[in-house]
């Protein structure tokens with residue numbers, strides 16, 4: 001195994017027994033980090049995905065049932081993907097835009113599926129974080145939360161939360177079970193990507209408790225027309241460079257579209273990497289997917305953006321953001337070239353267009 005891949009699939013060996021005993025051991029520390037006098041705020045990363053939504057919902061349930069504290073779930077950016085919106089609406093999960101949160105009304109600030117220094121959230125830098133639970137690699141410079149649980153051997157934070165709920169002896173209400181199932185399923189792409197035995201076991205145990213009809217409606221939502229337009233644009237600008245799809249979509253209506261297109265391109269026959277870029281509200285968003293073990297997605301995208309932005313992710317999927325005020329107008333091209341060099345490709349390769357006119 002190559003160096004610098006400590007976080008990827010080779011390490012995903014968590015067993016259900018380990019996961020369960022570890023959750024039991026950590027549970028009291030988690031609960032002790034909560035100020036029971038005031039409501040709790042739980043923050044997901046920006047453009048929350050099903051795993052972050054489900055795990056925030058699970059943390060809310062745990063705190064309600066064990067401590068009887070009130071809590072809110074807050075997110076930055078937008079809930080863009082139709083399936084994520086359907087998840088929130090059909091499961092009745094209340095999510096507050098972080099811009100509406102008055103931080104001083106909450107006694108405990110929790111981050112879930114993200115960490116302080118990742119740059120993929122909208123939490124003020126000086127906010128004291130009591131609880132951070134995540135499965136992405138720990139940032140070397142992560143500010144310490146009172147309680148931190150970062151374990152990269154799990155394919156989903158939803159899996160970690162499942163074991164906390166189990167460790168606390170709590171039942172899984174149907175909607176929460178449905179949310180967690182979708183969370184695990186989507187972060188591991190149906191248990192195929194970076195899933196450990198503990199993820200699989202959690203999935204199997206949650207499965208009979210979930211509402212599968214509701215899950216199907218969430219996973220196959222109605223799609224707005226503008227989505228098809230964005231799709232069309234992404235196809236038109238996409239190019240194939242020696243096993244690498246690159247698509248710079250220009251301005252996108254919501255940043256989630258960038259990740260969605262990266263997911264769309266990666267199954268392409270002959271492609272091992274898909275990098276999609278899009279601009280929204282002064283920021284450039286990048287999303288990388290890989291099908292190869294040769295380059296770790298998280299480490300690669302971090303090197304591509306370097307000091308110019310923030311990056312995060314793991315073995316097979318990663319994202320980054322750059323502030324466009326600090327970048328040149330040719331930033332898309334610069335990043336594309338740097339990315340190809342990172343992969344050991346010639347940046348001057350003439351690309352094939354994906355769609356023949």
Ligand SMILES: [Mn+2]
Pocket residue numbers: 051052113135155156157187
């Ligand atoms: Mn996740």
